[in-house]
Amino acid sequence: MANPPEYLTSLFTSYAAEPAETRPFVTLTFAQSLDGKIAGAGGKQLPLSGPESMLMTHWLRTLHDGILVGSGTALNDNPQLNTRLLPPAPADAPDRNPRPIIIDSRLRLPPTCKLLNNYKAGTGRQPWVVSSEPSQRDAEWEARRDALTAAGARVLLLPEHSSAARIPALLTLLRAEGIRTLMVEGGAAVISAFGACATTCVNTILITTAPRLVGAAGVGYEMPEQDDEHGFHTVETRLVGRDSVVALRRDA
Numbered sequence: 001m002a003n004p005p006e007y008l009t010s011l012f013t014s015y016a017a018e019p020a021e022t023r024p025f026v027t028l029t030f031a032q033s034l035d036g037k038i039a040g041a042g043g044k045q046l047p048l049s050g051p052e053s054m055l056m057t058h059w060l061r062t063l064h065d066g067i068l069v070g071s072g073t074a075l076n077d078n079p080q081l082n083t084r085l086l087p088p089a090p091a092d093a094p095d096r097n098p099r100p101i102i103i104d105s106r107l108r109l110p111p112t113c114k115l116l117n118n119y120k121a122g123t124g125r126q127p128w129v130v131s132s133e134p135s136q137r138d139a140e141w142e143a144r145r146d147a148l149t150a151a152g153a154r155v156l157l158l159p160e161h162s163s164a165a166r167i168p169a170l171l172t173l174l175r176a177e178g179i180r181t182l183m184v185e186g187g188a189a190v191i192s193a194f195g196a197c198a199t200t201c202v203n204t205i206l207i208t209t210a211p212r213l214v215g216a217a218g219v220g221y222e223m224p225e226q227d228d229e230h231g232f233h234t235v236e237t238r239l240v241g242r243d244s245v246v247a248l249r250r251d252a
């Protein structure tokens with residue numbers, strides 16, 4: 001298959017061509033177990049998606065300008081967030097990899113991480129690391145900022161906000177930097193933060209559910225109760241390999 005499956009492109013064609021001026025279109029997406037866990041005990045990274053739905057996730061990545069994870073995921077999983085599972089594209093085709101974006105208030109991302117190594121090797125876009133300038137001079141934060149910049153990252157600064165205002169401010173910043181479509185992959189704190197403002201900040205929620213149980217010690221996430229009148233409605237339900245994929249869209 002040389003292009004994303006039609007059921008994925010059709011989720012976005014109706015609106016992603018005309019992004020709002022002030023915020024990107026946001027797709028919140030992750031894989032979970034039947035009992036709603038996204039990782040194992042102690043945050044152990046789990047291969048929840050089967051090969052077919054993992055491939056789908058890589059196609060989904062091609063449909064977004066940016067791919068965002070929190071620093072917890074970046075540290076725990078050392079992810080690549082690229083499209084390496086896809087069949088090779090023609091040499092003259094545009095880069096299909098989305099821009100990796102890490103929310104990292106304390107700048108904990110290691111300069112030796114795979115995202116920066118891939119960028120240096122030409123197999124990934126330059127990672128953007130979004131932080132907030134400390135309220136007082138902080139030599140450690142400055143040293144980490146300088147080390148990340150020297151390793152190739154771009155550090156973007158978000159003004160300090162209350163926790164409820166941070167996601168809207170982040171989206172405004174990313175849209176001003178040219179991100180029109182944003183795929184949010186996790187982890188638990190980031191999913192919960194986007195979930196809390198989903199009715200204004202998220203356009204599509206796409207959840208892959210794998211047929212396994214992780215148990216109570218696994219890592220879960222929080223979502224607010226869905227409001228039938230103003231909430232999301234189901235636009236896709238399908239089996240992808242052994243996993244079920246459900247997509248919800250927020251009413252315009």
Ligand SMILES: NC(=O)C1=CN([C@@H]2O[C@H](COP(=O)(O)OP(=O)(O)OC[C@H]3O[C@@H](n4cnc5c(N)ncnc54)[C@H](O)[C@@H]3O)[C@@H](O)[C@H]2O)C=CC1
Nearest residue numbers: 030031038039043070071072073166186187188189190193
């Ligand atoms: N199954 C799946 O699809 C996925 C699973 N995971 C799993 O999730 C776990 C990591 O989750 P967490 O530890 O919760 O880390 P996280 O990836 O959610 O990152 C938490 C960090 O993100 C930043 N952050 C979060 N919310 C913010 C907000 N509202 N404003 C500003 N900054 C904010 C902060 O720096 C915070 O320390 C790992 O076990 C990983 O394997 C991660 C991604 C996808």
Ligand SMILES: Nc1nc(O)c(N)c(N[C@@H]2O[C@H](COP(=O)(O)O)[C@@H](O)[C@H]2O)n1
Nearest residue numbers: 031046047048049057077079080081185
């Ligand atoms: N779709 C999906 N299925 C799973 O089973 C997963 N564990 C994840 N995790 C997310 O993907 C990131 C890893 O990406 P790379 O393979 O390194 O490109 C991981 O950090 C999570 O964000 N996703």
